[in-house]
Amino acid sequence: MIKLQLLLSHPKRELAVDPVLCAQLAALGMTVTGSGMASVSAEIAPDAYQRLFGPPPPLQGGFAPSAQAAPALPVPPELAGAVALITIAPRHVGTT
Secondary structure, X not given: OEEEEEEEOOOOOOOOOOHHHHHHHXXXXXXXXXXXXXXXXXXXXXXXXXXXXXXXXXXXXXXXXXXXXXXXXXXXXXXXXXXXXXXXXXXXXXXX
């Protein structure tokens, strides 16, 4: 699965994902894995990713190797009113 980050066009007051947006994401092959007031985390199968965005770049366990290697993806028309930006989530590196 490829990990995605979606920046919402209009931040909301609660952490729950809007059911309409959740249904739109599911119809495109995305599964919501987390949400915040301004963003949604989701994952998508490689074949669904390819249908929506074209071939994926090199990944590490479903993540972009860095934030710089995670360019903006085109927002599908079905999400245009709700989502401002989609990227492949970069792998998080812990610090000590």
